[in-house]
Amino acid sequence: MNLEERISDWIDAHEAELVRDIARMVAIPSVGAAPEPGAPFGAGCRRALDEMLAMCREYGFATECYGGAMGSADYNDKPAALDILGHLDVVAPGEGWDSEPFTAVLREDGCLYGRGVDDDKGSTVMALFAMRCLRELGVELSRGCRLLFGTDEESGSGDLRYYYASHAPAPNTFTPDTGFPVYNTEKGMYRAKITRSWPEEDGAPSIVSAEGGFRINVVPAEARAVIRGLDARAALVSGSAAAGRCGVELLAADIPGGCELTVRGLQAHAATPWEGRNAVTALWAVLAELPLGGPAHEAVRALARLLPHGDWRGEAAGIAQSDALSGELSISPGIFSLGGGRLCVECDARVPLCACDANCRVPFEAAFSAAGFTAGGTMTPGHHTPGDGEFVRTLLGCYERFTGLRGECVSTGGGTYVHDIPGGVGFGAYFPGFNTNLHGANERIKVKDALTAAKIFALAIAGVCK
Numbered sequence: 001m002n003l004e005e006r007i008s009d010w011i012d013a014h015e016a017e018l019v020r021d022i023a024r025m026v027a028i029p030s031v032g033a034a035p036e037p038g039a040p041f042g043a044g045c046r047r048a049l050d051e052m053l054a055m056c057r058e059y060g061f062a063t064e065c066y067g068g069a070m071g072s073a074d075y076n077d078k079p080a081a082l083d084i085l086g087h088l089d090v091v092a093p094g095e096g097w098d099s100e101p102f103t104a105v106l107r108e109d110g111c112l113y114g115r116g117v118d119d120d121k122g123s124t125v126m127a128l129f130a131m132r133c134l135r136e137l138g139v140e141l142s143r144g145c146r147l148l149f150g151t152d153e154e155s156g157s158g159d160l161r162y163y164y165a166s167h168a169p170a171p172n173t174f175t176p177d178t179g180f181p182v183y184n185t186e187k188g189m190y191r192a193k194i195t196r197s198w199p200e201e202d203g204a205p206s207i208v209s210a211e212g213g214f215r216i217n218v219v220p221a222e223a224r225a226v227i228r229g230l231d232a233r234a235a236l237v238s239g240s241a242a243a244g245r246c247g248v249e250l251l252a253a254d255i256p257g258g259c260e261l262t263v264r265g266l267q268a269h270a271a272t273p274w275e276g277r278n279a280v281t282a283l284w285a286v287l288a289e290l291p292l293g294g295p296a297h298e299a300v301r302a303l304a305r306l307l308p309h310g311d312w313r314g315e316a317a318g319i320a321q322s323d324a325l326s327g328e329l330s331i332s333p334g335i336f337s338l339g340g341g342r343l344c345v346e347c348d349a350r351v352p353l354c355a356c357d358a359n360c361r362v363p364f365e366a367a368f369s370a371a372g373f374t375a376g377g378t379m380t381p382g383h384h385t386p387g388d389g390e391f392v393r394t395l396l397g398c399y400e401r402f403t404g405l406r407g408e409c410v411s412t413g414g415g416t417y418v419h420d421i422p423g424g425v426g427f428g429a430y431f432p433g434f435n436t437n438l439h440g441a442n443e444r445i446k447v448k449d450a451l452t453a454a455k456i457f458a459l460a461i462a463g464v465c466k
């Protein structure tokens with residue numbers, strides 16, 4: 001048998017172990033938290049790091065830990081020609097799960113469900129199994145491969161400095177934190193904070209408080225508001241049409257002196273806001289239709305005009321744009337709070353390579369300033385690796401050989417670990433046309449696809465490090 005056939009047989013024979021080890025990592029709630037001694041990104045993240053290091057040692061790989069923030073496993077003792085960069089931290093589960101988020105469940109549809117099965121614990125374990133496959137098949141590589149795994153990708157990638165402050169990147173790097181075929185272009189980012197304040201008033205009917213969202217890079221699935229001087233029935237009569245247009249559920253309950261509204265939408269990744277239904281922007285749309293008064297209501301109505309529900313391109317704010325390499329700009333209001341005479345909105349915009357201060361940040365902030373808000377933020381440039389180099393061609397060839405599909409380079413709005421690594425690309429682990437419910441409820445991977453991804457990774461390691 002040739003190497004491709006041997007890899008395929010080995011991976012298929014170890015399917016149960018792959019699922020078991022992904023479940024082993026999912027079981028650790030590694031949501032970023034306050035630093036502790038030896039755990040710069042929280043105790044849960046450190047537990048996940050220690051568990052992954054232990055797993056790598058169990059399979060015979062030499063490991064190292066870097067400041068309790070990152071770990072590594074080496075295929076051999078030769079200088080690495082390839083770094084594979086994954087992460088073990090996850091976003092909070094949120095609402096709407098059909099099973100316990102931190103218990104991996106294999107269902108009849110052939111999918112494994114749990115927080116992190118896709119992003120990025122599952123993919124990191126797939127890469128480990130690719131290395132293990134080659135080692136147990138006795139494949140000798142003339143150059144090294146290093147698997148790196150960090151614990152802060154979801155909150156800003158502050159973990160990378162613990163490794164790259166003293167280590168140079170390998171000549172080639174991929175992260176299994178996107179999809180196939182190869183993601184060689186990443187949009188830049190503009191994270192804007194919008195505020196407005198006013199003297200407190202206690203008139204009725206009016207908005208007392210409102211909130212929604214828990215993380216800037218997640219499309220919020222739920223938002224709430226407390227209304228003074230309006231009962232639940234009247235709120236539903238006035239707001240139901242707006243909720244219907246937004247495709248969200250609107251609930252209202254009477255409380256002393258007024259009512260509480262709840263809007264339920266659909267969680268998604270901020271890089272793909274069209275896949276969700278933003279509960280915050282839907283709440284603004286509902287509140288704008290209610291017979292209310294006062295400065296809080298005026299401010300919310302202004303937000304609903306500048307960032308209307310469904311306008312993920314930023315057209316109303318004057319920043320819609322696109323280019324051929326990286327695609328369209330997208331924007332998602334992720335965190336919203338109102339109360340005590342003040343509101344704050346945090347927005348996550350994924351911007352194309354053509355975006356800059358002059359055509360994005362400045363007009364956005366000017367539009368909000370003209371409406372009585374204060375807005376500010378900084379822009380991060382995009383990332384592009386040419387698709388005609390030997391490394392990218394090798395990865396695409398491995399993808400084609402195991403799938404029979406055409407390999408091509410694509411762009412993503414998601415910022416990955418390789419955003420600041422020269423020549424880095426995203427490679428796996430989900431396949432085109434499959435929705436993993438990234439950052440949402442019921443995150444999943446198709447087990448058959450996970451096996452194929454591990455095979456592709458193994459062949460790619462052999463090809464790059466031959």
